[in-house]
Amino acid sequence: MYSAHALSVAIWLPIIGGIAVLMTGGDSNAHWARRLSLLFSLAAFAATVPLYYGFDPHTASMQFVENHAWIPAFHIDYHIGIDGISLPLVLLTSFTTVIVVVAGWEVIQTRVAQYMAAFLVMEGLMIGVFSSMDAILFYVFWEAMLIPMFVIIGIWGGPNRVYATVKFFLYTLLGSVLMLVALLYLYFKGGSSFDIQSFYSIKLNMTEQVLIFFAFLLAFAVKVPMWPVHTWLPDAHVEAPTGGSVVLAAIMLKMGAYGFLRFTLPILPDASHALAGLMVALSLIAIVYISLVALVQEDMKKLIAYSSIAHMGFVTLGFFIFNAQGMEGGLVEMISHGFVSGALFLCVGVLYDRMHTRQIRDYGGVAARMPVFASLMMLFVMANVGLPGTSGFVGEFLVILGSFQVNGWYAALAATILITGAAYTLWLYKRVIFGNIVSNHVAALRDINVREFSFLALLAVAVLVMGLWPRPFLEVMHVSVNHLLVEASASKL
């Protein structure tokens, strides 16, 4: 029925596609590069669809598993598989790449082939991260994925791209090195295997657990990003081209959160419980503090970047309250945030392509000239605000439900995003879209074209479907989440 190599195809098809696109050469063949990229991104998306239909939601074990010896000397395997936690992320990745390819269609005019190739290669690597069952394979994908992202920001980025890239690089390097050390420690401790699931049964005392916890924490917290290691994100977003921002927000941030679920919780259950208070505190600080910071941003991308950090606070909060609502809420929030923040960055991109400024004060009265765009953006704004009926509500709601089970005050602090989130998002929308036309530039704006409409409409449908009927999204998660919760509460001491 479904190919035994379905998952490998999902990983390698876009990477091969990327190489093929790269081979179209210079910008004289740009139109071929674009078409080929679209073809490959669609094919790669099509390759992930069978993963959903062939997925059995009644088992917590890994599915579509492939296991080949890769470097037997060190017991490193090409071992991949997905469960209900990684499946939605894999689909989100392939979906987002299609959007990004379409979004870069006319906007990118230099080194088109390289730009498109970078996103295709990154897609494969990111799916690799979400499906690795071998720790070294995971690490390789995790690190390799950064390279195309650096390249995207470094070449097609804004004027301050170097500062942003290096800041990004320094942050992630620090985290990754410690993660590698932790993985090696687990390898030797556990009897020479890099199989992630074999890590779950390694006996670790509290000191070991706490040390490894912090090693992982640094790596994952930077990616999420959690307060206070978040300051690279606004800079990276501001400098990245639209497509880079979309992938960064929609998928890359999710890797850190994914790491907590795949590594921290099941490998270090006791430390996770002991340090849950810290994680909850950091998450709540992200929600409250960062929302206030978002309120005063003058750059649209920075505002959305800060909004991302605050929303990711919900994800980590949901994970460290150890109940099904919290964890499923966090997972749903990850997917929803992928749609919503991706869409908002695309909206900024649409405006930036026309006006070449991201400063809020340069806008005003856009609705009069771009009514279709204004309507679509209103939907995404409302999703960011977490209005029921949009995907943004589902995750926030479940996390608030889950955290109230643990402590009403957690829920109360988290729920402040209902107010602050609405304040910064609606205020942004008001200043950019509403009011009188402020300048001749705005007066000359033209509404979105068919290409722009197509990717925004696609995301709009995703946001609405997930908001009105989240059940199918939740159903693939239940068993895996419950299994993980059992793992995470089984003491190793």
Add this chain to the structure above:
Amino acid sequence: MVVNMQDVYLAIPLSCLAGSAIAGLAGWKIGRMGAHTVAILGVGVAFALSLLVLRDVAIYGHDFNGSVYTWGVSGGIPMEVGFLIDPLSALMMVVVTFVSLMVHVYTIGYMSDDPGYQRFFSYISLFTFSMLMLVMANNFLQLFFGWEAVGLVSYLLIGFWYTRESAVTASIKAFLVNRVGDVGFLLGIAAIYRYFGTFDFGGVFAIAPQMSATTIQVLPGVQWSVITLICLLLFVGAMAKSAQVPLHVWLPDSMEGPTPISALIHAATMVTAGIFMVARASPLFELSDTALSVVLVIGSITALFMAFLGVVQNDIKRVIAYSTLSQLGYMTVALGVSAYSAAIFHLVTHAFFKALLFLAAGSVIMAMHHEQDLRKMGGLRRYMPWTLATAWVGSLALAGFPPFSGFFSKDAIIEAVGNSHIPGAGFAYFAVMTGVFVTSLYTFRMLFLAFYGEPRMDPHTRKHLKESPAVVVVPLVLLAIPAAVAGWFGLKPLLFGKFFGTSIEVLPQHDVIGEMARQFAGSGPFIAHGLQSAPFLLAVLGFATAWFAYIRYPHVPGVVKEKIGLLYTILVHKYGFDEFYQTVFVSGAQSAGRMLWRIGDVKIIDGLMVNGTARVIRWASVVVRRIQSGYIYHYAFAMIIGLFLLMTFFLHR
């Protein structure tokens, strides 16, 4: 032919949604005529079917409680969208669809030269859909969905004229204040989920009595009854939606929106959602005297102090807006003394007469070329006979003159408060009594300033004064009928009969309405009794004062204004709520944000932890030269691919 009632239930909101979708998405194609036709058709169908449902429920006693679809499942607990059709929801459905239908028709005239015509119809039909989902909900989650959806449409409609700074600001204000309430509501739902393990009204209310002894620690050493906590959290939501002090500040500003929505959303229906919610949750509120007392006191403060503000407003819509606040206060007071049926009764009569007043005001505003200042009106009675007649009906109903509808519902509330013994009832009685005088005063002040006395408008406007077209006048007349008679006919079944059945629960020790029912002998004797009691005299006194000050001796208000200088200043500044919120919350949050950003993020985290931004940049300049060469890019890809290939081939044994 057997009609499946479940299909009817589903058709009611969906016909409005369909109207909205067609008018909104295809409005550019089907034109104005097409848009208002589909929208009115949708709401008309909903109204007709709602009548059918009301008949089915009231006469045959056919209730319904069932799920439409499962929205999601988490932690084993299903979250569903479903309908609860009982007397309470059936009555609300009829009121909502009737007022909405009138407003739809009226809009044809009122918005006739607005470029956003189709969009407006789409919004008000969407609103009707959302409001129906709210009142038909069979669980707290769906109630919240509807709650947020009506909030969204309210936001969209207040800011309908989006080029106006004041309108857009008012729309955000409305959204944010309502969000404060939503935090309470959502936490209340989370608490219900934690302690009851379900969102269904039926399930929650069934377990509630067993939960009355359960406590929760809200602060170290402070234990609260769980029921009290849940009720207070839910009530915070109700306070925002139903504009109770101190979360009332958004409603007067919402008058920036077009008048038809002021009538529909910000008077007749949406703002009563909070009242509806508390009445729906009566089995919970009954278990907490603390919560009821809070409800009572908040309602009393709103009823009295917002009425005062109505006296000093000069904008005709704002007078009615403060009147709405005050009347919502009356409803809340009724809830506080467990007279839920009286609250709903007043909600219904208020929906008719307040929608009527707003639409009459809209008719005046149209005639006045969009002038809303009462000081520039006067003498309109000669030009607008229909508007005048219907405005009289609305005013008499609002002021509580028998036999108009407001008299019955307001008198019932006042008497219920008089019978109540819960803490705060004394103050509430004083507030609602005084409120009667003030209500009558501002109502007739408005009526006299607009329609009587010498015309004060400019000659140009005066020359063009004329009665509004039929699409405006007919809804006025159709609303005037229930505004006049709904009280007389509704009193017996709604208040003293068995209409509500089990949809409202009152404990014997709170049963103030039951006490009144024992003396009840019919609507006629109720009036006879009312004519001899204090509220009626106060209403007459208010009328007389208005006549004295605004018709007989028009210079008096100016003199009084001088005399009470400080008090007048306080009233004109609306007790300073807006200034206080602006300074503390809006500016406060911005300063906090700026401080956290500039100091927390930039100075401390980037400055110290990332260890010198300057050093990073210097570092960067070295790297950049290589990246920009372009070659490193190719190496990068070679690296990824190479990594796999090399390791695989050379290390493979």
